[in-house]
Amino acid sequence: xxxxxxxxxxxxxxxxxxxxxxxxxxxxxxxxxxxxxxxxxxxxxxxxxxxxxxxxxxxxxxxxxxxxxxxxxxxxxxxxxxxxxxxxxxxxxxxxxxxxxxxxxxxxxxxxxxxxxxxxxxxxxxxxxxxxxxxxxxxxxxxxxxxxxxxxxxxxxxxxxxxxxxxxxxxxxxxxxxxxxxxxxxxxxxxxxxxxxxxxxxxxxxxxxxxxxxxxxxxxxxxxxxxxxxxxxxxxxxxxxxxxxxxxxxxxxxxxxxxxxxxxxxxxxxxxxxxxxxxxxxxxxxxxxxxxxxxxxxxxxxxxxxxxxxxxxxxxxxxxxxxxxxxxxxxxxxxxxxxxxxxxxxxxxxxxxxxxxxxxxxx
Amino acid sequence: xxxxxxxxxxxxxxxxxxxxxxxxxxxxxxxxxxxxxxxxxxxxxxxxxxxxxxxxxxxxxxxxxxxxxxxxxxxxxxxxxxxxxxxxxxxxxxxxxxxxxxxxxxxxxxxxxxxxxxxxxxxxxxxxxxxxxxxxxxxxxxxxxxxxxxxxxxxxxxxxxxxxxxxxxxxxxxxxxxxxxxxxxxxxxxxxxxxxxxxxxxxxxxxxxxxxxxxxxxxxxxxxxxxxxxxxxxxxxxxxxxxxxxxxxxxxxxxxxxxxxxxxxxxxxxxxxxxxxxxxxxxxxxxxxxxxxxxxxxxxxxxxxx
Ligand SMILES: Nc1ncnc2c1ncn2[C@@H]1O[C@H](COP(=O)(O)OP(=O)(O)O)[C@@H](O)[C@H]1O
Ligand SMILES: [Mg+2]
Numbered sequence: 015x016x017x018x019x020x021x022x023x024x025x026x027x028x029x030x031x032x033x034x035x036x037x038x039x040x041x042x043x044x045x046x047x048x049x050x051x052x053x054x055x056x057x058x059x060x061x062x063x064x065x066x067x068x069x070x071x072x073x074x075x076x077x078x079x080x081x082x083x084x085x086x087x088x089x090x091x092x093x094x095x096x097x098x099x100x101x102x103x104x105x106x107x108x109x110x111x112x113x114x115x116x117x118x119x120x121x122x123x124x125x126x127x128x129x130x131x132x133x134x135x136x137x138x139x140x141x142x143x144x145x146x147x148x149x150x151x152x153x154x155x156x157x158x159x160x161x162x163x164x165x166x167x168x169x170x171x172x173x174x175x176x177x178x179x180x181x182x183x184x185x186x187x188x189x190x191x192x193x194x195x196x197x198x199x200x201x202x203x204x205x206x207x208x209x210x211x212x213x214x215x216x217x218x219x220x221x222x223x224x225x226x227x228x229x230x231x232x233x234x235x236x237x238x239x240x241x242x243x244x245x246x247x248x249x250x251x252x253x254x255x256x257x258x259x260x261x262x263x264x265x266x267x268x269x270x271x272x273x274x275x276x277x278x279x280x281x282x283x284x285x286x287x288x289x290x291x292x293x294x295x296x297x298x299x300x301x302x303x304x305x306x307x308x309x310x311x312x313x314x315x316x317x318x319x320x321x322x323x324x325x326x327x328x329x330x331x332x333x334x335x336x337x338x339x340x341x342x343x344x345x346x347x348x349x350x351x352x353x354x355x356x357x358x359x360x361x362x363x364x365x366x367x368x369x370x371x372x373x374x375x376x377x
Numbered sequence: 378x379x380x381x382x383x384x385x386x387x388x389x390x391x392x393x394x395x396x397x398x399x400x401x402x403x404x405x406x407x408x409x410x411x412x413x414x415x416x417x418x419x420x421x422x423x424x425x426x427x428x429x430x431x432x433x434x435x436x437x438x439x440x441x442x443x444x445x446x447x448x449x450x451x452x453x454x455x456x457x458x459x460x461x462x463x464x465x466x467x468x469x470x471x472x473x474x475x476x477x478x479x480x481x482x483x484x485x486x487x488x489x490x491x492x493x494x495x496x497x498x499x500x501x502x503x504x505x506x507x508x509x510x511x512x513x514x515x516x517x518x519x520x521x522x523x524x525x526x527x528x529x530x531x532x533x534x535x536x537x538x539x540x541x542x543x544x545x546x547x548x549x550x551x552x553x554x555x556x557x558x559x560x561x562x563x564x565x566x567x568x569x570x571x572x573x574x575x576x577x578x579x580x581x582x583x584x585x586x587x588x589x590x591x592x593x594x595x596x597x598x599x600x601x602x603x604x605x606x607x608x609x610x611x612x613x614x615x616x617x618x619x620x621x622x623x624x625x626x627x628x629x630x631x632x633x634x635x636x637x638x639x640x641x642x643x644x645x646x647x648x649x650x651x652x653x654x655x656x657x658x659x660x661x662x663x664x665x666x667x668x669x670x671x672x673x674x675x676x677x678x679x680x681x682x683x
Contacts, residue, residue: 073582093585106583110601119597120587171588 018084020175020207021047021070026079028065028231039065041231042079047175047209048224052201054210056218057228058254063211064103066228067177070209071100083174094123099168103179105160107152113163114139114148120171138166141200158189165200175207182217194221215255219243227251244302247288248376252300259306259343261299261317265374268293273374275299278339279317283367287374298375303346305371308333308363315364319343321357335363415661422654430648440651444659461639461656468636469663471550471625472618475557476565479614480607482558483565487606488599490566491573502570505563513560517627520556521547524628548630556624561617565610572606573599608675615671616664636660 028040039062047053055063068074070081072093081088088096099120107116117138121131139145142162147155152163161181168176178197182190198221201208212218218225219239226236227250235247246252249260263275266282273285273293287293311318319337326349333345343365357363425437447458490501508516523529524546531543546552576599584594600607622637629635634642636656643653 071582071586073585093582094588094590098586100583100586102579102583104577104579106577106579108580108583108598119584119589123588123590123593167587 018049019046019082020049020051020084021209022080022082022085023047023066023070024080024082026066026069026076026081028062028069028074029077038231040069040076043231043233044079045226045233045236047207050205050207051223052198052208052210052221054212054218054222054225055228056212056215056225056254059213061228062231063213063228064179067100067179067209067211070175071098071177072096097171097174099171099173099176101164101168101176101178101181103181103183105164107160107163107167109152112149112151113144113155116152116163117167117170120167124171134170138170141169141203142166142196158185158193161185161193162196165197169200169204169206172204173206175209178208178210180211180213182212183214190217197221219255227254229254245286245288245373246300246375247291249298252373252375257303257344257346259301259303259341261301261341261343261372262339263297263299263372263374265293265295265297268374275372275374277316278341279315279337281316283316283372284370285372285374286370288376291374291376293374298377300373300375301367301371303332303344304330304348305368306343306345307347307366307368308335308345308357309366311362311364314366316367317343317365318362319365320362321359324357324359333357333363335365337365418654418657422651422658424651426649426651428648430644430650432650437651440649440655443649443652444655464634464636464639465659465663467550467633468619468660469667471554471557471635472615472621474554475561475618476611476615478554478558479562479565479610483562483569483610484607486562486566487569487573490570491576492578498574502567505566508560508563513623514627516560517556517624520552520559521627524552524555547628548633550629550633552628553621553625553633553635556628557618557621560624561614564613564617568609568613569603569606572603572609576602604675608672611671612668615667619664619667620660 023043023045026040026043027038029036029038031037043062043066055066057063065074069076072088072091075089083096083098108119111119114135117135118131121134126134135148136145139148142165144159144162144166147159152160155163161184164181181197182193185193194217197208197210210218210221219242222239224236224238225242226233227242228234229250235242235251237245242251243255246255246258252258252260261277263277263285266274266276268274268287271286271289273287274282275285275297276282277299285299306316308321309315317337317339319335321333322336322342323332323334325332325334328349330346330348333347335343335345337343345365421432422440423436423438424432425435425439427433442455443458444461445458446455447460448455486505490498490505493501521528525531526543526545526547528547530546531540534540535543546555580598580602581594584598589597619635620637621635622641625633625635626638626641629638640653640656640660643649643656647653
């Protein structure tokens, strides 16, 4: 069965503090993570990502709910009995050991024979391209190299699931890009389920098979990068990921995942909506800036307004438009070689939507 | 240009002079109060004993000879000073034992304090230092009350019916060790706490994450990382233990002497100041040798581990 679940989080809550100061770092969270997938927890700082990882790793226990690993409740297992390894945000390399000893540690604790440990350490060093630094102290290598050692150390015991807590956040931009590719390669080569935590939406979109967007202790939406970007279910998701336009509209009809909505301009357009919701009355629409065009106002325009600002960005141009109903709207248009798109500040323009670009939000 | 350089140089010289000036009080105290008396003790150990204590100003090695050897009163033959050697041995043995026991008791204590929330740590440290408020003599008497034959421990054990006769603890090596562990425990806890407080507990989690049991985490991660604290604590406990005077004289009785008591004896009833001086120097030598061996050993094993 290809869609076997590696991890199942069922109605998990985690409360910190007592009395009035008590608050939920995780609030009734449920999510399933499939075997061999690159799963990302995405959300702003403080939304509970680390807390969820710590519950899975066993450093903390849920106040409520259950966590299953391949169908087994792992509550009774202490962290050192869970076939789950963590790449810590701070790397947490053992400062009194060499690179090689760090990588060997987990295998030693599992009581593997010496020869096997040596072979495995060599293999891991090769995997993360650190063969030359085996006997270095961990304080004598760079941040990027420490990151690789942390990865190798966590991968060496061949865990069923690898947890990565913002592993790239301490690296500079270029190194981060390199490591993103490297991580994808490692996940592919090892076939281990990765649960990756980040607050960087771009990182999440480029790396993940599926993403869970979190906010204030709740998982708001789970889906493929495409789902999350093009079909945001709620305002927070739409806002957190990429640039977005929000429009007011009235639902004319809705069934089978297809709806027709009337814009404030009076124009009716098709829209999609999240499964499980039944939109009616006044709703908020989401349209990505690159899914709209500016053109001379005419009968097919969805909205009409005037340009407040034009920002030239090389590859494309941003038109900041004020619609006639007062709503701001951004259009991102790719530039061609022959001059820019020909609209200037204060000019009146019509907004045209491509096929199937509007999504109705749940809230 | 040249003058600017000169000004800078003279400013630097001035700076160095100021620093020496600042440390002068400390240096004077060290010279007068520590090295000076030490020198006197060294000289005394090579003089002859006066009939009523004090020394006679003529060179003699008798003091040093009688540290290790004794002269038979009848035929003047020399033999090993068994009594002295026994005291040396007891002192070293009890001091090592005390050091080990303070590690055993101090380690969990320090760990406990270091893992409390930051607000309450100060209170725990404060509690640890409370015994320092009381005079050593009084604290030792308190221990005496607890362990003597009619003391709390024996009374309770007899009342509970575990024993019929009181257990003789007082005036044994065990009594000395109990007393010294009690007295010196804070000296172990404080440096241990200082290094545990710096311990990154995420490393402990990383250990658990990598399948290390609690004991393995303790042995492979926590212990190597707080080793500087263990070394510092051991030095702080071992040195005063070796020269302990009050505790062995009260709890050990007359028969279970330690080096401190032996030295005191020579300057008092024994009226043999050169011998007392020689034993004092020997005690210092033992401390130095033990320290060097210990620090070198601990240092190199750290290199091997890391
Ligand atoms: N041990 C703890 N005690 C109290 N509050 C905590 C503890 N751990 C985390 N929190 C709180 O829980 C919330 C979520 O934290 P965390 O999971 O670390 O967020 P993230 O990793 O998404 O940035 C934060 O508000 C944080 O302050
Ligand atoms: Mg975090």
